[in-house]
Amino acid sequence: MFLGKVVGNVVCTVKNSILEGKKILVVQPLNREGKPKGKPVIALDSVGAGAGETVYWCRGREASFAWFPDEVPTEATIVGIVDHVDIPTRATTDTHG
Amino acid sequence: MLIGRVIGAVWATQKQASHEGQKILYVQPLNLDGSDRGDPLLALDAVDAGAGERVLVTTEGWSAMTAVDRPNSPIDMAVIGIIDTIELEPGTI
Numbered sequence: 001m002f003l004g005k006v007v008g009n010v011v012c013t014v015k016n017s018i019l020e021g022k023k024i025l026v027v028q029p030l031n032r033e034g035k036p037k038g039k040p041v042i043a044l045d046s047v048g049a050g051a052g053e054t055v056y057w058c059r060g061r062e063a064s065f066a067w068f069p070d071e072v073p074t075e076a077t078i079v080g081i082v083d084h085v086d087i088p089t090r091a092t093t094d095t096h097g
Numbered sequence: 098m099l100i101g102r103v104i105g106a107v108w109a110t111q112k113q114a115s116h117e118g119q120k121i122l123y124v125q126p127l128n129l130d131g132s133d134r135g136d137p138l139l140a141l142d143a144v145d146a147g148a149g150e151r152v153l154v155t156t157e158g159w160s161a162m163t164a165v166d167r168p169n170s171p172i173d174m175a176v177i178g179i180i181d182t183i184e185l186e187p188g189t190i
Contacts, residue, residue, distance in 0.1 A: 001138065064171075086107070
């Protein structure tokens, strides 16, 4: 999974019927400093995420398992809303061994 | 699979039911020489790893789900080992 921030949403009137009622969000991946890094991805929402929230998302075939046993055509799904990221400083300074 | 360093943990109250009770580790992938390789990722913890430890991470869904015993779940990465040592042929790095 990866950390990201919800920065927008996509509206499709015409879409695969299985996608009816599901939110399609724009997610900006974040780096270790919590800053935007890389290009935004489009992800389905499975947890009620909204604009401005930090989330984590799952990619690949596994992304559709958020609705198992329904077969949902998605390659990226938001699977959690992040409360906080806990990074002890010793873990970032200890780079060997 | 890849080698990484656990740099922290991520806390989420609102998440997929299949992630309940699972520790979410924030892992920095590493090159063989120990330097950072790309950006950190989030993996569920199957081996009770902690911050600062060097670990083995699977980045494939079936393996990750199996490791944490949550089949058919939206899980694409899991920490599946805590690395003691890595032996390399001379000149590999």
